[in-house]
Amino acid sequence: MKHGYSIEPKSNDLAVDAQGLVKLFGDNRAVDGVDLQVKAGSIYGVLGPNGAGKTTTIRMLATLLRPDAGSARIFGYDVLKDSQIVRQLIGVTGQYASVDESLSATENLVIFSRLLGLGRAESKRKAADLLEEFGLTEAAKRPLKNFSGGMRRRLDLAASLIAQPPLIFLDEPTTGLDPRTRAQMWETIRRLVKTGSTVLLTTQYLDEADQLADRIAVIDRGHVVAEGTVDELKASVGTSSLQLRVQQEADIMEARRIVNHMLAVQSNVSSEATKITAPMADPDRVTDLLLALREAGIALAEVSVQKPTLDEVFLSITGQGVQEGATK
Numbered sequence: 001m002k003h004g005y006s007i008e009p010k011s012n013d014l015a016v017d018a019q020g021l022v023k024l025f026g027d028n029r030a031v032d033g034v035d036l037q038v039k040a041g042s043i044y045g046v047l048g049p050n051g052a053g054k055t056t057t058i059r060m061l062a063t064l065l066r067p068d069a070g071s072a073r074i075f076g077y078d079v080l081k082d083s084q085i086v087r088q089l090i091g092v093t094g095q096y097a098s099v100d101e102s103l104s105a106t107e108n109l110v111i112f113s114r115l116l117g118l119g120r121a122e123s124k125r126k127a128a129d130l131l132e133e134f135g136l137t138e139a140a141k142r143p144l145k146n147f148s149g150g151m152r153r154r155l156d157l158a159a160s161l162i163a164q165p166p167l168i169f170l171d172e173p174t175t176g177l178d179p180r181t182r183a184q185m186w187e188t189i190r191r192l193v194k195t196g197s198t199v200l201l202t203t204q205y206l207d208e209a210d211q212l213a214d215r216i217a218v219i220d221r222g223h224v225v226a227e228g229t230v231d232e233l234k235a236s237v238g239t240s241s242l243q244l245r246v247q248q249e250a251d252i253m254e255a256r257r258i259v260n261h262m263l264a265v266q267s268n269v270s271s272e273a274t275k276i277t278a279p280m281a282d283p284d285r286v287t288d289l290l291l292a293l294r295e296a297g298i299a300l301a302e303v304s305v306q307k308p309t310l311d312e313v314f315l316s317i318t319g320q321g322v323q324e325g326a327t328k
């Protein structure tokens with residue numbers, strides 16, 4: 001039996017099957033009818049700005065929060081009716097946040113291992129292995145209260161990996177990590193999936209979803225606003241993306257009007273204030289566009305045509321940039 005779990009997944013197809021999940025906080029519809037299907041053995045990314053409802057959705061799927069409406073099954077088990085079983089099939093990072101501050105990293109991991117029924121020697125070995133994997137060996141003996149934010153995050157993930165459960169929820173696993181540790185975390189996540197787990201992760205980083213996720217749901221204000229593979233989402237924005245930079249900032253509004261008109265799209269003005277990005281289905285129209293801009297007397301500093309980035313996908317779907325949405 002996989003993972004040594006006593007409970008077998010009822011459904012081998014879908015690790016997560018959620019229909020119409022709703023969560024209200026007062027009159028705030030934090031999650032407002034979310035459907036999610038995550039295939040077993042895949043990495044699924046839930047992408048969205050601050051306050052979109054990512055954590056609330058995960059908490060409902062992980063039986064930590066009761067949905068106000070809708071239903072969800074984890075490997076075929078209902079999160080409400082079969083919550084005890086569901087809990088044995090999942091791991092959630094963040095749930096070990098209340099580790100003992102006065103104990104060392106090693107001691108904390110050993111305690112979790114023992115709680116999960118591992119023997120003393122195996123617990124010690126497991127703790128040492130995980131600390132090594134997460135680059136915490138040197139800090140192993142230090143009490144947790146002396147750990148940095150990034151170190152805590154790594155220990156948190158390490159703790160949730162002691163029992164490698166069939167489904168792992170990772171809520172913003174790499175937020176606040178330095179680039180090297182982040183890359184390491186990505187490797188760990190890929191390895192988890194190679195060895196049989198399913199991972200549902202939330203992120204605000206488009207490149208992270210791009211790198212890791214087989215499929216992505218973009219959520220905004222409690223709604224799934226787009227769902228698909230990375231390629232599908234990129235394609236939905238247009239086969240390519242046009243980037244224009246005007247020489248004079250004063251020309252930007254007129255330039256944008258012309259772009260929207262000529263390409264029949266909604267273009268975006270970037271924070272640099274002289275740059276316009278627009279989805280483009282037909283590269284052939286660029287000639288006409290450039291002529292129209294010249295006729296209007298608008299001088300360009302730069303023109304390029306690129307494959308859309310996930311950032312642009314996000315921008316075009318939600319009407320706001322991730323950075324913009326991410327400022328608290």
Ligand SMILES: Nc1ncnc2c1ncn2[C@@H]1O[C@H](COP(=O)(O)OP(=O)(O)OP(=O)(O)O)[C@@H](O)[C@H]1O
Pocket residue numbers: 025028030031048049050051052053054055056057204
């Ligand atoms: N326990 C709570 N009580 C009241 N409101 C809450 C609670 N938890 C979340 N909210 C609200 O629900 C909405 C969604 O929050 P949630 O934490 O799910 O967003 P998120 O997508 O995880 O955001 P972030 O990227 O900042 O983690 C927000 O408006 C938030 O203020």
Ligand SMILES: [Mg+2]
Pocket residue numbers: 054055056171
């Ligand atoms: Mg959150």
